[in-house]
Amino acid sequence: MRAHKITFAALVVAAGLSLTACQNDGDAAGQTDPSSVTTASPSGGDSGSDSSDSASPEASSGGKDTSAGAGSDESGKAAKCRTDGLKITAIDNFIDGDRDGTVAVEMKNSGGQDCVIAGFAGVDLKTNEGTLSAERKGEPGDPYVLKAGKSIAFSVTYPLNETGGTGVRITGLVVTPPNETKSVTLAWPGKPSLPVTDGSGEPVRVGPIGSAGQGG
Helix, strand or coil: CHHHHHHHHHHHHHHHHHHHHHHHHHHHHHCCCCHCCCCCCCCHHHHHHHHCCCCCCCCHHCCCCCCCCCCCCCEECCCCCCCCCCCCEEEEEECCCCCCCEEEEEECCCCCCEEEEECCCEEEEEEEEEEEEEEEECCCCCCCEEECEEEEEEEEEEECCCCCCCEEEEEEEEEEECCCCEEEEEEECCEECCCCCCCCCCCCCECCCCCEEEEE
16 A cells, blocks of 8 residues: 555656646747847937038028038037138238228138038237237128038228328238137238327227128
8 A cells, every 4th residue: 555655646746747847838938038139229310410411501602501411510510610620811802992901811611521610700910019909890690501612701901001100010910710729820911001099090800700701
């Protein structure tokens, strides 16, 4: 009788193990290997901008759209124009009969990438009496997207020396692009001197970016 009881108990244990194994196999069949799951990226998740930039106008069209492709920052906007990416030149723009002298300063985007420029450049005249800073004249326009290879200009006006004396001799022109700290020193292309005054005369003035026309 003892032998029959042991055999019966062994059969019960074996049956239980067999049932447990079947359940485990069933659970495994209903699970998925995590390594085989593919995570889909959102269709609109690309933070970059369209490099074609077909909607961004050139500076010559008074562009207000500052979106750009090449040369854009992390926000997808065109980066500001930097001194190292601009070729800056100055020419005499005086016309006979004008009350004041005028110099046009042109900035050409030579950096190879579109950039944004607006506001006022810093202008200082070097003279034999020291440095003279130009005063701002007019209101700044909207930001321009200055396309690679394109140019934009602004004007510098100054009083003519009609006193008959030597006046204050101008020896150089220092230009600092808007929102920059690096300057460029150019030869002064205008009349050679300013009148000596007691401070009551016309000051040297700088117009906003775009005030001397735009072009290619």
